[in-house]
Amino acid sequence: MRCELGEEGLEGALSARVEPGGANFSVGERQVLCLARALLRSSSIICLDEATANVDPVNDQKIQQILQTQMQELLVLT
Numbered sequence: 001m002r003c004e005l006g007e008e009g010l011e012g013a014l015s016a017r018v019e020p021g022g023a024n025f026s027v028g029e030r031q032v033l034c035l036a037r038a039l040l041r042s043s044s045i046i047c048l049d050e051a052t053a054n055v056d057p058v059n060d061q062k063i064q065q066i067l068q069t070q071m072q073e074l075l076v077l078t
Contacts, residue, residue: 026056027054028062028063031051031052035063039066043074044074045077046071046076046077047077048076048078051063052064
């Protein structure tokens, strides 16, 4: 999947409920969800403020991979 968002360990798979504010997801998972939304919306500009701050190493790697491979054509402001 373009955003490295998988179904493993996610109750309800990709149809899982997202609690208000993403309370049922870790900080890193919420960041990946935000990037997935930007990809789905076909955004042309992405603004990131400390995108990987307080993120676990696994999700940090996912975010870096998404930025390097899927957002090359976008204007990314960090």
